[in-house]
Every structure is written in structure tokens, then in C-alpha cells.
Amino acid sequence: MTVAFIDIQRAHKRIKETIARTPLLNSPRLDAIAGRKLWIKAEPLQVTGSFKFRGACSAVSALPSEALQRGVVAYSSGNHAQGVALAAKVFGTRATIIMPHDAPANKVANTKAYGATVVHYERGVESRESIGERLAQKNGLHLIKPYDDPDVIAGQGTVGLELAEQLTDVGAQASALLCCCGGGGLSSGIAVALNALRPKITVHTVEPEGFDDTARSLTLGERVSNPTEQGSICDAIVTPIPGELTFPLLQQYTGHGFAVSDHSVLVAMKTAFDTLKVTVEPGGAVALAAALDPQNLPDEKELVVILSGGNVDEQLFQKALQIT
Amino acid sequence: MTVAFIDIQRAHKRIKETIARTPLLNSPRLDAIAGRKLWIKAEPLQVTGSFKFRGACSAVSALPSEALQRGVVAYSSGNHAQGVALAAKVFGTRATIIMPHDAPANKVANTKAYGATVVHYERGVESRESIGERLAQKNGLHLIKPYDDPDVIAGQGTVGLELAEQLTDVGAQASALLCCCGGGGLSSGIAVALNALRPKITVHTVEPEGFDDTARSLTLGERVSNPTEQGSICDAIVTPIPGELTFPLLQQYTGHGFAVSDHSVLVAMKTAFDTLKVTVEPGGAVALAAALDPQNLPDEKELVVILSGGNVDEQLFQKALQIT
Numbered sequence A, B: 001m002t003v004a005f006i007d008i009q010r011a012h013k014r015i016k017e018t019i020a021r022t023p024l025l026n027s028p029r030l031d032a033i034a035g036r037k038l039w040i041k042a043e044p045l046q047v048t049g050s051f052k053f054r055g056a057c058s059a060v061s062a063l064p065s066e067a068l069q070r071g072v073v074a075y076s077s078g079n080h081a082q083g084v085a086l087a088a089k090v091f092g093t094r095a096t097i098i099m100p101h102d103a104p105a106n107k108v109a110n111t112k113a114y115g116a117t118v119v120h121y122e123r124g125v126e127s128r129e130s131i132g133e134r135l136a137q138k139n140g141l142h143l144i145k146p147y148d149d150p151d152v153i154a155g156q157g158t159v160g161l162e163l164a165e166q167l168t169d170v171g172a173q174a175s176a177l178l179c180c181c182g183g184g185g186l187s188s189g190i191a192v193a194l195n196a197l198r199p200k201i202t203v204h205t206v207e208p209e210g211f212d213d214t215a216r217s218l219t220l221g222e223r224v225s226n227p228t229e230q231g232s233i234c235d236a237i238v239t240p241i242p243g244e245l246t247f248p249l250l251q252q253y254t255g256h257g258f259a260v261s262d263h264s265v266l267v268a269m270k271t272a273f274d275t276l277k278v279t280v281e282p283g284g285a286v287a288l289a290a291a292l293d294p295q296n297l298p299d300e301k302e303l304v305v306i307l308s309g310g311n312v313d314e315q316l317f318q319k320a321l322q323i324t
Helices: A005-015 A030-034 A051-059 A065-071 A079-090 A105-113 A128-139 A152-158 A158-169 A185-197 A211-222 A245-251 A261-274 A282-291 A314-323 B005-015 B028-034 B052-062 B065-070 B079-090 B105-113 B128-139 B150-156 B158-169 B187-196 B213-218 B246-253 B263-273 B284-290 B312-321
Strands: A039-042 A072-075 A095-100 A115-123 A176-180 A200-210 A254-260 A302-307 B039-043 B072-075 B095-100 B115-123 B176-180 B202-208 B254-260 B302-307
Touching: A005 A051, A005 A158, A030 A039, A030 A261, A030 B105, A039 A158, A039 A176, A039 A282, A039 B254, A051 A072, A051 A079, A051 A152, A051 A158, A072 A079, A072 A128, A079 A095, A079 A105, A095 A105, A095 A128, A095 B105, A105 A115, A105 B028, A115 A128, A152 A158, A152 A185, A152 A261, A158 A185, A158 A302, A158 B202, A176 A185, A176 A282, A176 B028, A185 A200, A185 A245, A185 A254, A185 B065, A200 A282, A211 A245, A211 A254, A245 A254, A254 A282, A261 A282, A261 A314, A261 B312, A282 A302, A314 B263, A314 B312, B005 B052, B005 B150, B005 B158, B005 B187, B028 B039, B028 B263, B039 B158, B039 B284, B052 B072, B052 B150, B052 B158, B072 B128, B079 B095, B095 B105, B095 B128, B105 B115, B115 B128, B158 B187, B158 B302, B176 B187, B176 B284, B187 B202, B187 B246, B187 B254, B202 B213, B202 B284, B213 B246, B213 B254, B246 B254, B246 B312, B254 B284, B263 B284, B263 B312, B284 B302
Parallel strands: A039 A302, A072 A095, A095 A115, A176 A200, A176 A302, A200 A254, B039 B302, B072 B095, B095 B115, B176 B202, B176 B302, B202 B254
Antiparallel strands: none
């Protein structure tokens, strides 16, 4: 099971009337700070505030009508939850979302507001994966995994379809793209799309320091895990190990794996506030953080940078605004 | 001297490769909060962080080559300064910007970073208008006024050209639009454009409470001034009196004049952060504040809302994030 370019094209046909075509931004002031031209794909402006809505819409819209009648289930405490909840509503089915009992109240409220049923579990007592599979079997629900699902990867790859057109429109000459990487759904999807449409652009992944399972796995040539999932401000992109489906795609289509510090992520969030006027969450800002470090890809005079999401609470955002 | 639809079309031809075509956003969560569908035109994502770049580019690009060789001058402590500074650089001329000596350091730094020469004046001692005219005469510079200039109004009207296309693309049914109003350049430009392209949409102006010179002038049928220019958080849109050029256009083409409180503006800024992931400055958020009040235009099930700019400092933005 893998994902090919035609799968991304098919996903785009199913979802293009539902998703937002997010803008490609450029800021002369940001370019001056970065010391090079940055083309910014702004997925915080996607419906539900992150790219996850693309993959969720792709997966739900691919279901046969019998499955839509039964409903879908997903486990997530964040962006995937909100994406699946709204995608289910838009495509006429019901979503059950499995969230930790201590999930932030606003994330639970948002997920319910999109019409989903929320089922809580206790962290450390039960595994959300096993609850998801049990609920799926018991109630005949279709489980939508956050990244290891070909329809989800194809949906995230629609970012690459839009990018190829937008980069042509603005006359961009970039040969490198920086993308955050958690499970690898977004980065692998974009890489498959651009390999077909803009093969001269290399997709590079970016992770938080200490949680760079993808970078280490790419170096070692096999999937290795992170020692812990706790302790990063980039909660949205901390995953235990690269995906079974995504990793072979990343191996085939992406370049280097970068890692950035929490401090550089907060600086990137503040810089986006100052120059782009886009709210970016920590996990969504790692690619910009990497782009702002002149030691990364020093020969590249232009970079394409993915901002992946903006669902951050006021307290953490204020911490970024106060960074020096 | 007035502005007709064809002037906006001509301005668009001159500047469309330079400005950003800003997105039309929609958020189901924002719609739920508002109790109606809101189509959000996001000018904080415009180059330089506000719509002012459109008018500045329009005015500079309309100059004959002799004038471009001599340079342009503008007085502004904020968004118009940054817009003119970068427009001058892009279209190959030099800008002199007259700013108060106590202007915020970051606004002065930004204006200089775009390549402009900054001339300071003392508030209360000299008038920026007379300094501008003196510099213009002495050095043969072309003065670009912030709103009472037909090329500036035509440039701001390009927001309306884009809107007409974008509203068709999404199938919007709105018959009312809310737009912030300072000197009236943006609201009159949009109203002229939509009168030609979408005459069923009525443009309504929104101002800060206590600084509603336009609303009172529209009611009275003549230009009346505000008692003071001090004391609003919406500094970007506090002007002494409606423009000589803009007011007749507003009289002919716009509907009601609304006014909103500072508190409602801070709530609108936080709501935009939560749901749209766009940074909005106080003056740029008044139209959203009006749209969120169900007592305004209660029969309208859809509204078009202009967010006009996002150049706000960290301290004030944090105040909005802390609002309850």
C-alpha cells in the first residue's frame, strides 16, 4: 500500500470545493530577516486552522455510502480531531473522537462544536489505538488514522498541488522546501506531489530537537523511535516513530532531516506575527524556525516554507510574543 | 475630481503583479460565534501588513517618469508610511516619510527598512501637512496623501475587484459588507467597485465610538469633525474629518455608518486569533466587531467583512488575548 501522484489528484477532485486554497505569502521584511527569499504556504488559514482538514476530508470523502452511514472514528487530542470532526459533518456522516480525559477544554469544546461525539480515555491506563480499534469493530466505524492512511496522505499532498501552481504564478526559483514532520503525512504527501510536478524542488523535513525520529530514521535507513513523547512545546508534531506508510515515501522522495530548538520555534512564531500576520502554533512553526537559521541550507537563496497550523492557546502565544 | 470604476480597473492593471491577492476566508467556528456566515477579506496578509500598500502602489505607479526621478513624500506614522516606502522602492523612486518625533520605534524602523528617508516633526509645534507641502515644493517631490487622492482611492478599490470574483467563486449570497472607515479611502474605493460589479451589496462603514465623524457626516449630509483625535485604541483609523474626495463617494455609494467600542474591538481581535489565525490591529478589527454584534444588520444571514491591517505591537495584542 503506497500513495502515488494520481491518488493526490483524485483526492483533490473530491475535496477542492470543501477545503481552502491557502495563500502563498511573501514578506519583504521577513526576507530581510531571513537573508533570503521565503515563500510561505500558510496552512493556519486552512479551515479548522491546520492542514489536517485536507487529509480528513480526503479520507471521509473516499468512503462508500455504507461506511458513511455507520460513521468514522479517530484518536487525537488536537488538529486531526478537529479536521475529522468537521469533515464528517461536511460529508454527511458522524465522527467519534477519542481524546485523553485531560485534553485541553477548548480543544474538546471545538471538536464537539464541529458536531463530533467525544469519548475520553485515561492516559497511561488504556491505549487510544486499542480503544479506537475496539470502537471501530464494535460499531462498524471506519477508523481514520492521523497519518498512516493512504487517503490521508493523499489529502495532505494537495498542499503540493496548490504549491506547484502558486510557485509558477509568482515566478519562484526555489529548489528546496522545508516542512514540519510528525508522523510524516504532510511531508510525504507534498514530496510525492512535487516529485511529479516540480522534481527540482527537494522536500526537507523539520522536527523538534530531541524528537527527531524521522531525521535519525532517514540517516539509519530504518524506523527508530523517540526516547520520550513528553517535553516539547511542539505537541502537534511529536510522534513516537515514523509511519509504516509514510517512511518509505520519505526515504524515496525527501532530502535532509533538520531539528530545531524550542527557543527558535518561539522566535519563529513571533517573527510570523510581526511580518506575516499569521498565527502559528509551535509544531506549525518548526519549518520557519529552520529557514531562519542561516546555517541550514546556506546556498539556497529562496526557500519554500510550510506553516502547518495555528491552533495555539493564548498563554503559549503570549510566551512567544515575549521572547527576546 | 472623483473616482470612477474604470480608474480602479486601471489601477489594478498597474499594481496586480506587485500586491498580494489576499484570501477570502471563512471559518465555521467564527460563523457559529457570529450567528451568521461571515466572508472575511484578510488585508493583514497584504504586503506591508495592510491595504495601504494598494493605494500607495497605485499612486506611485501612476506618476510620470520625471516625477519618479524626483521622488515622493508622505506623512503618516503607520500603515500609509510603510506602504509608500515599499511602493517607492518597488516602482524605482525614493520616498521621504514625515513622522512624529515620538512615533513608535518599530514603525520608524520598518519604514526605514523599506528604504525610505524619515523626517521627524514635533507634534503640536508643526503641522505634518505643511511640512509635507513645503518639502514637496522645495524638492519637487510628489505628495501622496493618505486618502484624499484619486489614485490612492482607486488602489484601495482593487479590494472590491478581487472581492467580486472571490464572492462568486464561493457562491456567497451576502447583500451587505462592513468596512472600517478612517479617511474613507478604502470604504469609498470598495463601494465604487462593488457598485459596478455587485450593486446588490451595500457597503456600510464602521468607526470607533466617539470618533464616528463619517457616520455623523453621512446622517447630517455634510462633513463634520471629531471633537478629538486622542483616546482610541484604533489609532490607524482616527482621522479629523471625512475626506473632500472620499465623502461625496461615501454619500453616493454607502449605507449606514456603525460605531463600535474599544472593548468590542479587543474581543474581535481575540476572536480572529482563535478562529481565523490572522493578526488584526484594532483599527483593522472594527468591521468584525460590528459583524459580531447581532443587533447590527440583524436581518443579514451573510456578511462580507473587511479586516484591513495587522500592524499591532506585542503589548496591545497581548491585551486583546487577555480580554474576557
